Amino acid sequence: MKNMKSFIKSAVIKPVLGAILVAAGLGLAMSANASETAAEPKQGNWTFAGLFGTYDENQLQRGFQVFKEVCAGCHGAKLIAFRTLAEEGGPGYSEDQVKALAATFTIADPEAPDGERPGVPADRWPSPFTTQEAIDSFGIEPPDFSVLAKARSIHQPFPYWVFNYFTAYQEGGPDFIYSLLTSYEENPHGVEVPEGKYYYGYPGSALSMPPPLSDGLVDYEGDAPETVDQYAQDVAAFMMWMADPHMVERKATGFRVLIFLFLFAGFMYLVKRKLFSNVAH
Ligand code: HEC
Structure with a gap:
């Protein structure tokens, strides 16, 4: 002491x-x-946070359900092949389930007789807006989900981002999505919302996305609550997995590398002592 x-x-x-x-x-x-304009961001209680976090299979399945039933009507995920859903560490669907799911989609394929064919597991998740006319009539193209969770983050002022290095914080993307989806305000005070736009308290701006979630909208099989808050966390977790399906493996490798470097440093120290033991200083 x-x-x-x-x-x-x-x-x-x-x-x-x-x-x-x-x-x-x-x-x-x-x-x-x-923090005068935007509401404070919410931070989810993510199972995949920290050095040893892993994705929760049940949560990914619920999140996928929300994505498929609600968000996929507007948002695509063109980098994600159906078969990824059966990969280890993901939502844990079987290959047959993925095959059946893929077959429910019609994929544009110039080599098929009619220019279209049913999907197979190697196909990627199709975008709902395929033509420029469709985009124009909607007004704006909703962003693709494939890597959106990695492209967004919550703003954290100093000194928090310094602490983040030590806690290995990298959940800014899902925190952003969770905060956005739970912050829709019908009548924001003192804010002028243009026609056809919707105001979200976080990040504190008017977007062209109508609030996609409401309580009871998606029927969950298990007993997870069917609330906007739960849906938002589940779909955010799913989007994180989608953007970074190998995160868990990567963290494990990183940890092994750290252990190696630590042992190697100790070993080098002993070598140094041995080599210099006869040198006067
Ligand atoms: C009716 C169509 C529609 C649905 C359904 C929909 N979105 Fe969107 N979403 C949009 C549009 C349009 C934008 C672009 C908004 C803008 O930039 O003004 C958007 C933008 C977003 C953004 C990005 C905001 C940013 O920072 O650029 C996120 C995140 C998002 N949506 C998540 C979701 C999730 C999660 C769901 C499902 C629960 C969903 N959306 C359902 C149309 C939709």
Whole structure:
């Protein structure tokens, strides 16, 4: 304990600690001012957070159901092949289920006799808007979901993003989606919402997306609550998986690399001691 105290008091560490505290204080003061327009983002309780997090198969299945029954009417996922849904670590569908699902879609294929054929597991999730006319009549093309969860993040002022390095935080995408989907406001006070637009408290802007979720909209088989909050978390988790299906493997590899580097550093230290043991200094 005494050693620790003198360490903290030591001339080198003191200014560094001081600087960190001052910076943290400044950051907090700034964040208090910055959040006047947008609501505070919500952070989900994700099973895949942290160094050892993994996707929850049941949640991915529910999220997929929400995506398929609600969002897929407007949003495509053109980088995702149907067969990915049967991959290990994903929603855990069987190959037969995926085959049956793919077959319910009609895929445009110039080589097929009629230019169309039923889908197979190797096909990718088709976009609902296929022609420019369809997009024009809708007014705007809804963004593709394939990597959307990686392309968005919540804004976190200093000093939070510094802490994020240490907690391996990378759930900004699903937090963004969850916050957006649960923040639709019918009559935002003091905000002018243009005709045909819908106001979302987070990120605090009017979008062309009508609020897609409502309580009881999707029938879940299990006993997860059928609420906007639950749907939003489930579909956000699914979208995270879709954008990063190999995240769990990647984290495991990263962890093994860290252990290796740690052991290697210790080993090198011993080598150094051995080599220099006879050198006077
Ligand atoms: C009626 C069509 C429609 C449905 C259904 C729909 N969306 Fe959208 N969505 C849109 C459009 C259009 C935009 C683009 C809005 C804009 O940029 O103004 C959009 C944008 C988004 C965005 C991106 C916002 C951004 O930052 O660019 C997210 C996330 C999103 N939708 C999620 C969902 C989810 C999840 C569902 C299903 C629960 C869903 N949407 C259902 C039409 C739809």
